[in-house]
Amino acid sequence: MEASESTDHVNYLNNGYGVKSWLLTTDHKRIAILYLISITIFFMIGGFFALVIRLTLLSPEGTLVSADTYNKMFTMHGITMIFFFLIPSIPAVFGNFLVPMMIGARDLAFPKINLLSWYVYIVGGMFTLTAMVMGGVDTGWTFYTPFSSGYSHTNVVPTVIGVFILGFSSILTGLNFIVTIHKMRAPGLTWFRLPLFIWAHYATSVIQILGTPVIAITLALVGFERIAGVGIFDPNIGGDPILFQHLFWFYSHPAVYIMVLPAMGVVSEVVTCFSRRKLFGYRQMAFASMAIAVFGFLVWGHHMFVSGQSVYAGMAFSALSFLVAIPSAVKVFNWTATLYKGTIRFQTPVLYAFGFIGLFTIGGLTGIVLATLPVDVHVHDTYFVIAHFHYIMVGGAVMGYMAALHFWWPKMTGKLYSEGWSKLAALILFVGFNLTFFPQFILGYLGMPRRYHIYPPEFQVLNVLSTAGASILGLGYIIPFFYLMWSLRKGKTAGDNPWNAKGLEWLTSSPPPTFNFEKTPIVNEEAYAYTDGVFEEDVAGG
Amino acid sequence: MFNIPLFPTEASTTASRVDLLFFALMGIIVFFTALIFVGVIFFSIRYRQGSRASRKGATSENLKLELVWTIIPLCITMGIFAWASKLYFDMHVPPRDAMDIYVVGKQWMWYIQHPEGNREIDELHVPLGKPVRLILTSQDVIHDFFIPAFRVKQDVIPGRYTTEWFEATKVGEYHLFCAQYCGTGHAQMVGKVIVMQPWEYEQWLSGKSSTGATMSSSGEQLFTQFGCVTCHKSDNTGRGPSLIGLFGQKVKLQTGQTVVADMDYIRESILDPTAKVVATYQPVMPTFKNQIDQAQLMQLIEYVKSLGKQQTASKGK
Numbered sequence: 001m002e003a004s005e006s007t008d009h010v011n012y013l014n015n016g017y018g019v020k021s022w023l024l025t026t027d028h029k030r031i032a033i034l035y036l037i038s039i040t041i042f043f044m045i046g047g048f049f050a051l052v053i054r055l056t057l058l059s060p061e062g063t064l065v066s067a068d069t070y071n072k073m074f075t076m077h078g079i080t081m082i083f084f085f086l087i088p089s090i091p092a093v094f095g096n097f098l099v100p101m102m103i104g105a106r107d108l109a110f111p112k113i114n115l116l117s118w119y120v121y122i123v124g125g126m127f128t129l130t131a132m133v134m135g136g137v138d139t140g141w142t143f144y145t146p147f148s149s150g151y152s153h154t155n156v157v158p159t160v161i162g163v164f165i166l167g168f169s170s171i172l173t174g175l176n177f178i179v180t181i182h183k184m185r186a187p188g189l190t191w192f193r194l195p196l197f198i199w200a201h202y203a204t205s206v207i208q209i210l211g212t213p214v215i216a217i218t219l220a221l222v223g224f225e226r227i228a229g230v231g232i233f234d235p236n237i238g239g240d241p242i243l244f245q246h247l248f249w250f251y252s253h254p255a256v257y258i259m260v261l262p263a264m265g266v267v268s269e270v271v272t273c274f275s276r277r278k279l280f281g282y283r284q285m286a287f288a289s290m291a292i293a294v295f296g297f298l299v300w301g302h303h304m305f306v307s308g309q310s311v312y313a314g315m316a317f318s319a320l321s322f323l324v325a326i327p328s329a330v331k332v333f334n335w336t337a338t339l340y341k342g343t344i345r346f347q348t349p350v351l352y353a354f355g356f357i358g359l360f361t362i363g364g365l366t367g368i369v370l371a372t373l374p375v376d377v378h379v380h381d382t383y384f385v386i387a388h389f390h391y392i393m394v395g396g397a398v399m400g401y402m403a404a405l406h407f408w409w410p411k412m413t414g415k416l417y418s419e420g421w422s423k424l425a426a427l428i429l430f431v432g433f434n435l436t437f438f439p440q441f442i443l444g445y446l447g448m449p450r451r452y453h454i455y456p457p458e459f460q461v462l463n464v465l466s467t468a469g470a471s472i473l474g475l476g477y478i479i480p481f482f483y484l485m486w487s488l489r490k491g492k493t494a495g496d497n498p499w500n501a502k503g504l505e506w507l508t509s510s511p512p513p514t515f516n517f518e519k520t521p522i523v524n525e526e527a528y529a530y531t532d533g534v535f536e537e538d539v540a541g542g
Numbered sequence: 543m544f545n546i547p548l549f550p551t552e553a554s555t556t557a558s559r560v561d562l563l564f565f566a567l568m569g570i571i572v573f574f575t576a577l578i579f580v581g582v583i584f585f586s587i588r589y590r591q592g593s594r595a596s597r598k599g600a601t602s603e604n605l606k607l608e609l610v611w612t613i614i615p616l617c618i619t620m621g622i623f624a625w626a627s628k629l630y631f632d633m634h635v636p637p638r639d640a641m642d643i644y645v646v647g648k649q650w651m652w653y654i655q656h657p658e659g660n661r662e663i664d665e666l667h668v669p670l671g672k673p674v675r676l677i678l679t680s681q682d683v684i685h686d687f688f689i690p691a692f693r694v695k696q697d698v699i700p701g702r703y704t705t706e707w708f709e710a711t712k713v714g715e716y717h718l719f720c721a722q723y724c725g726t727g728h729a730q731m732v733g734k735v736i737v738m739q740p741w742e743y744e745q746w747l748s749g750k751s752s753t754g755a756t757m758s759s760s761g762e763q764l765f766t767q768f769g770c771v772t773c774h775k776s777d778n779t780g781r782g783p784s785l786i787g788l789f790g791q792k793v794k795l796q797t798g799q800t801v802v803a804d805m806d807y808i809r810e811s812i813l814d815p816t817a818k819v820v821a822t823y824q825p826v827m828p829t830f831k832n833q834i835d836q837a838q839l840m841q842l843i844e845y846v847k848s849l850g851k852q853q854t855a856s857k858g859k
Contacts, residue, residue, distance in 0.1 A: 242699070281608050306686065308702070336578055342589050362575055446690065456717060
């Protein structure tokens with residue numbers, strides 16, 4: 001195609017080089033890049049904490065770091081990865097970049113609010129980072145009271161202020177997406193012609209807007225009790241510690257869907273493109289996204305099956321948790337069915353998407369184990385839970401993020417990365433991930449509690465195995481960093497549509513011009529209108 | 543070191559029931575994981591680019607199929623739910639003849655009192671084949687009393703009592719872990735559960751962990767020491783109601799409500815006496831909040847419980 005002209009045209013990257021042109025930009029694509037850089041930094045910080053955790057657990061005596069340091073490590077690993085990497089990851093980077101482009105718009109509805117959301121994110125991040133540098137925090141990312149509000153001697157207040165501020169960034173992004181998706185779709189782009197990526201981001205935004213205020217106020221109350229001694233959660237001064245758990249999980253369970261729904265959207269885009277097929281069961285997929293967003297708000301109590309909540313409350317939350325699994329199962333079945341009679345090309349993005357499907361299946365099914373009341377009693381707060389949610393968050397959300405990064409990198413940068421290296425990295429990631437987290441299922445059922453820096457010696461072999469896997473996993477994240485950086489300087493020119501993908505974002509040049517489209521596209525076909533089996537010239541690869 | 547355990551010991555009546563359910567779940571997981579893995583791998587190889595497999599008749603919609611893979615998982619999960627709920631319910635209702643043992647968790651140790659008066663730290667001795675109900679509370683933050691070999695776990699919460707019961711089926715020593723993160727010494731808040739033959743347990747009770755006074759007699763001492771006895775007279779002539787025959791009975795309050803005089807009620811009445819005042823009495827009792835610790839509270843409760851067993855003429859008033 002028109003590969004030669006791609007980087008000559010004026011685009012969002014070369015229409016200004018100064019620092020101001022980046023820090024004061026209102027271009028959703030540039031803001032996406034700002035987010036990409038920021039969350040990558042937080043991912044590295046969180047990864048460093050994970051490294052210390054895994055190294056400490058090599059020995060049952062926990063010789064590497066002290067108990068207090070270890071407690072800070074897993075706390076800061078959780079806070080960094082969840083609040084500063086996973087929650088913003090796909091929405092703030094790829095959602096920002098792609099939501100306007102996929103619906104044929106020039107920008108988001110509120111470009112300045114979009115920039116504001118990034119600044120809010122950075123301010124929140126600075127508070128939390130400062131708290132970490134000043135000595136860290138040791139409450140666990142869950143901030144359970146009354147430990148966090150009355151007993152911890154670490155920097156709880158600056159940390160919760162950071163997370164509190166960060167929440168507004170999430171709310172603003174969600175608000176922007178909802179308005180944009182409602183009001184700015186191109187002519188002819190009806191709701192049921194929208195790519196699933198858009199449906200996923202719509203559902204995610206609903207959760208962000210409804211859920212985030214609850215965590216914000218809850219953490220504010222923790223800070224309030226800690227500073228002013230007002231009895232809210234500490235029973236010694238008239239509070240109720242279980243109240244905190246209800247409020248915390250009311251947000252933090254749906255937050256899991258903030259992480260995984262956008263990844264599901266990515267997988268729908270990638271699987272259809274690389275199998276040259278319309279998505280199987282489009283409507284069911286769209287409804288499933290919305291069902292997950294709604295049911296996701298009704299299951300928080302499954303984090304509290306051993307907290308002393310009433311037996312009947314436990315049963316109700318258990319039943320609802322089983323129900324929320326159904327739309328996820330429907331999605332997995334539909335992706336698999338999409339491959340049937342397709343024409344599958346094994347390129348890097350789809351390898352990550354397959355990784356997502358496999359690992360999310362295991363993560364989801366082990367979630368069923370946790371929804372099963374008596375079994376949860378045994379595995380609650382053990383490594384079984386750790387393994388389960390890493391299958392969902394790393395195996396699911398991060399795999400989806402990697403799929404997105406490899407699928408849209410040519411669009412964002414105009415460059416192609418090395419096909420060989422990227423396939424190798426995808427394979428290493430998959431193997432490393434399973435080696436790291438599969439042993440933890442066994443450790444969990446054996447009864448090894450989470451958040452232990454020392455443990456009985458019989459658990460050592462499985463822990464060593466897990467750490468060995470983690471080093472492979474780490475390699476799987478480092479390799480992409482290098483070949484992607486390399487592609488920026490030396491990568492082949494991508495062309496507008498290297499994957500021959502459908503979707504409006506592929507109609508414009510790569511990298512796209514500042515206002516995305518020369519003229520507003522008019523949509524007259526369904527999403528994923530791949531002509532079955534027919535294959536145009538393939539310019540990607542190498 | 544190369545003896546890698548893969549499955550935990552089953553040492554309680556609950557354990558085998560939980561494991562059976564777990565194996566059923568594992569069967570479901572393996573089946574569906576295999577279905578998806580085989581599906582993805584098979585389709586992507588058979589229909590890879592360049593393969594000549596027929597693509598005729600490919601569709602992107604099939605409502606029947608969608609219903610099938612919605613309804614089948616729904617039925618499976620609801621079946622699991624029914625099975626699980628029954629077991630969960632049983633795990634919450636101890637047999638009537640269960641013996642009580644009192645546990646106080648604090649940063650970072652377990653303090654355990656047997657009604658016979660024995661006290662131990664980070665160790666729990668129990669007899670084989672006898673249902674045991676643990677009554678748990680915390681002095682500071684939330685802890686969790688977890689015995690993997692018994693498949694039981696319960697958060698231990700400040701400000702209230704939770705319970706957990708089991709019946710050991712195998713003599714031996716088992717891990718006891720604090721499963722709820724509680725600060726610096728969380729990983730050191732571990733101990734042993736020692737299951738003994740009933741006659742060995744009897745011997746142990748009269749051994750060196752014995753304090754010579756049962757919990758209820760220690761409670762009775764506290765009852766005198768703190769002056770409770772001056773108002774809560776047994777003949778119901780004091781400024782407070784008599785506690786004879788009280789435990790487990792319904793109590794009518796000033797507000798017209800009725801509460802059951804259980805452990806939490808007794809506890810609240812000692813720490814925050816004006817919260818629920820018995821009808822016809824005045825809210826004159828002072829709080830004992832800063833004078834009495836969790837272990838002593840449990841002794842007082844054990845004493846009030848023992849009074850509850852005394853059938854007296856005052857009952858029914």
